[in-house]
Each structure stands twice: as C-alpha cells, then as structure tokens.
Amino acid sequence: MAHNVPFKFSRTSVQNGDDYISLEDAPAGPSRLPDLQRRGVKRKASAVHEEDTRQRLRLQDRATPWMESVHAKQDETAIDILNAEVDAFHKFILPTDEEHSVRLMVVECIRRSITRKWTSAQVLAFGSQETQSYFPNGDIDLVVQYPGVSIDHKDQVVSFLTEISHLLQKARVSRRIILIGRARVPILKFKTDLGHYAVDISVNQTNGIRAITVVNRFLWHMPAVRPLVMVIKAFLLQRGLNEPFSGGFGSYTVICMVVSFLQMHPKVRRREIDPKRNLGVLLLDFLELYGRLFNYSEVGISVRNGGSYFLREQRGWAGQDFRTGSRMQISVEDPVDANNDIAKSSSATKVRDAFAAAFESLSTSVIVRSQALDARRNHTSVTIGSSDNKHASLLGSVVGFPQDVSAD
Known part of the structure; x- marks a missing residue:
C-alpha cells in the first residue's frame, strides 16, 4: 500500500x-x-x-x-x-492458559531455588515471557536482582552466576548449564528438565524489567x-x-x-x-x-x-x-x-x-485472489493457477507451520 x-x-x-x-x-x-x-x-x-x-x-x-x-x-x-x-x-x-501456567511453574522453581539461598534476591521475568508474546518454544528471560553483586565488577557477576549454576543443577532444574562469562553482559543459558524450556539468566540488568x-x-x-x-x-x-x-x-x-x-x-x-x-x-x-x-x-x-x-x-x-x-x-x-x-x-x-x-x-496473492473472487461473482473464468482455491491461505504465502502442526 x-x-x-x-x-x-x-x-x-x-x-x-x-x-x-x-x-x-x-x-x-x-x-x-x-x-x-x-x-x-x-x-x-x-x-x-x-x-x-x-x-x-x-x-x-x-x-x-x-x-x-x-x-x-x-x-x-x-x-x-x-x-x-x-x-x-x-x-x-x-499461548493457552495451560501453556502459560507450566512456564510460570518453571519460573517459580528457579525462583525458589535461588531465593532459598539468597533471601534478599529477586528473580524477575522479562521480555516475551512477561508480555505473553512468545511462541511455544520461546525462551524464558530472567534477571536476578541481588544487592550483593555490582555489575561494575564483572568478576563478581561471573562468580555469582557460577554459584547459581551449581545451585540449579543440584536442584535438578537443569542437567547442563552454560556460563557465558566473557560476553558484555554475562549470562547463564540452559534448558529446563521440566518442559525443556530455554532459559537465559542475567544479573542486575534493569532495562528489560523497565521495558x-x-x-x-x-x-x-x-x-x-x-x-x-x-x-x-x-x-x-x-x-x-x-x-x-x-x-x-x-x-x-x-x-x-x-x-x-x-x-x-x-x-x-x-x-x-x-x-x-x-x-x-x-x-x-x-x-x-x-x-x-x-x-x-x-x-x-x-x-x-x-x-x-x-x-x-x-x-x-x-x-x-x-x-x-x-x-x-x-x-x-x-x-x-x-x-x-x-x-x-x-x-x-x-x-x-x-x-x-x-x-x-503477499500483494500478488491478494491480487490473484481478488481476480478469482471477481470472476466467480461474474460467472466468468480466469486463468490464475493453483491460487484459485477459495480456501487457500493468503497469509500462507509468507508464513506457515510444519505439516504436523494442527489447530487442536
């Protein structure tokens, strides 16, 4: 347009x-x-x-x-x-209510594991998890707010994340946790045993929460x-x-x-x-x-x-x-x-x-469908190929799902 x-x-x-x-x-x-x-x-x-x-x-x-x-x-x-x-x-x-509930359960398991040791810590979700704009296999982004660690001292952040990693593995939240300590913002990355959700954890990063x-x-x-x-x-x-x-x-x-x-x-x-x-x-x-x-x-x-x-x-x-x-x-x-x-x-x-x-x-698909609908209303024929299926998806010309995905 x-x-x-x-x-x-x-x-x-x-x-x-x-x-x-x-x-x-x-x-x-x-x-x-x-x-x-x-x-x-x-x-x-x-x-x-x-x-x-x-x-x-x-x-x-x-x-x-x-x-x-x-x-x-x-x-x-x-x-x-x-x-x-x-x-x-x-x-x-x-996401359905059931899907969101399972993700909230996973977040709560992680939160309890961390706050049981560091009682003054807060574990907060941000990103698509909190806006509920995630896909079924979407990541869960978490930030641990803890006053005992300064983001100005990267070694403190890495050490704290290392402790969290050991803690979560011991709590059987995940069997394998990767610490990315050399990044500008150090994070933990892992998949949960429950639900197999990909999780990223950072420390004292406030922009995501404010957003x-x-x-x-x-x-x-x-x-x-x-x-x-x-x-x-x-x-x-x-x-x-x-x-x-x-x-x-x-x-x-x-x-x-x-x-x-x-x-x-x-x-x-x-x-x-x-x-x-x-x-x-x-x-x-x-x-x-x-x-x-x-x-x-x-x-x-x-x-x-x-x-x-x-x-x-x-x-x-x-x-x-x-x-x-x-x-x-x-x-x-x-x-x-x-x-x-x-x-x-x-x-x-x-x-x-x-x-x-x-x-x-997508523009071409709309044009072709318009021609087909006009021809059908006027009882005339038009050669437009396979797109002349009144049940075919227009949006499907640019996005789709694997064949095994159903609407059930």
Missing part, C-alpha cells in the same frame, strides 16, 4: 514529522488495491526476486492451521480475508500491535532472522518497529481506519514500509511521546553504513533510555530484503 511519502528524503521531512521516509525518488499513489496491483507484481531488484523464490520454496510444504477458524463470507474481498487471517493467526499462536511496563502499555492501548508483532516474529523466526547475531532483529526491536509504524501511519493517526479491523492491510503496509521505503541509513525510530523519526547522524548513531553504505543498520531509540539504540547490533540488509520479497509475494 502506498503512503504520503516524500519523493526524496530531506532533513526537513524528519524534522516536520512527515508520514514516511522514502528509500528512492519514486512517486507514491493513494493507498488502494489498484495501486497495489500496479506495483505489487513488478520485481524491482534481483535480490528481492531471489529472496521471494526462496520464500516460496520454503513455504510450499508448510501448513496453515489457523485457516480452520477463517470462514469466508459471500461478499468478502481478498483484503477482508487477509484481515481475518492475521487475526486468526494471532489467536492460533497465542515491560512500557511494552505492556503499548499492547493494552494499541490492540493491533500484538497480532502484527506475532506475524512478523513468526516470519523472521522461520527465516532465521530473529536474532541480531544472525543478521536479524530481536523481539524488542520488532515491537518498537510495529508501534512506530502504527504511530506514524497517516490513516491511523487521522483515525480514518480501525487498526484492529484492518490487520491484513496494515501488514502489507508494514512490509512495504520497512522492505521498500524506509531510509535505514539516515533515519532512526522513536516511539516516545506519540512517535517520531530522527536523524541518526544527530544522535551519533550513524555508523559505517551511513558513511560507506557497506552495512545497512536500523536505529531504534530505547523507550526507557533515550540514549540507548536497542538495534545497534542488528543488520538490516537481510531483513529488509525479506520484507520486500514478502510484500511482493
């Missing part, structure tokens, strides 16, 4: 809070299906074409179990169906955030782009990108559309913005005070990619610490290409 995009990036565009920042000198039309059709089927770069082909090969054998709860109506459009699919995907992937309040506030006041985040997280996970070290984006970065996208979306800002009823349209807009339009090299994202863009260079966050274009990055201001770029270790190149390819693929 097109936006009110400046034809060419300028510093004034950011300072004046214009809707979106363009990647290229290309005009943008109004946000409607004909414009989507005009641009959605054209391959603009070989990288996008190759990524699109890889995505199709990866997904052709994937299941779309969320479709069991999507019931198309006689007069529905392809966009209506996509809107319903994103909502159905979100409801399908959300929970902010993220949960966004999730509460912006109901469209969670469904879009879950789809984007699944999309990145299935392509191995869900961690900064693999050239991807972490969950916190994704959440802030989605929040910023909704804050800066012109129709959402003017309250012309209800985001919760237009999830499919917004997913397409998100993929287009961050796959084709956003100026990663010069522009950063802030979700504070209603959302804004800023110049990376003015923050001192413009790195090598700004000067040479050798490595594309994204800058995302930490909502709880304006001096922290939460995406500073991320590379945007692979993710941008994946988003661009997904926009092409």
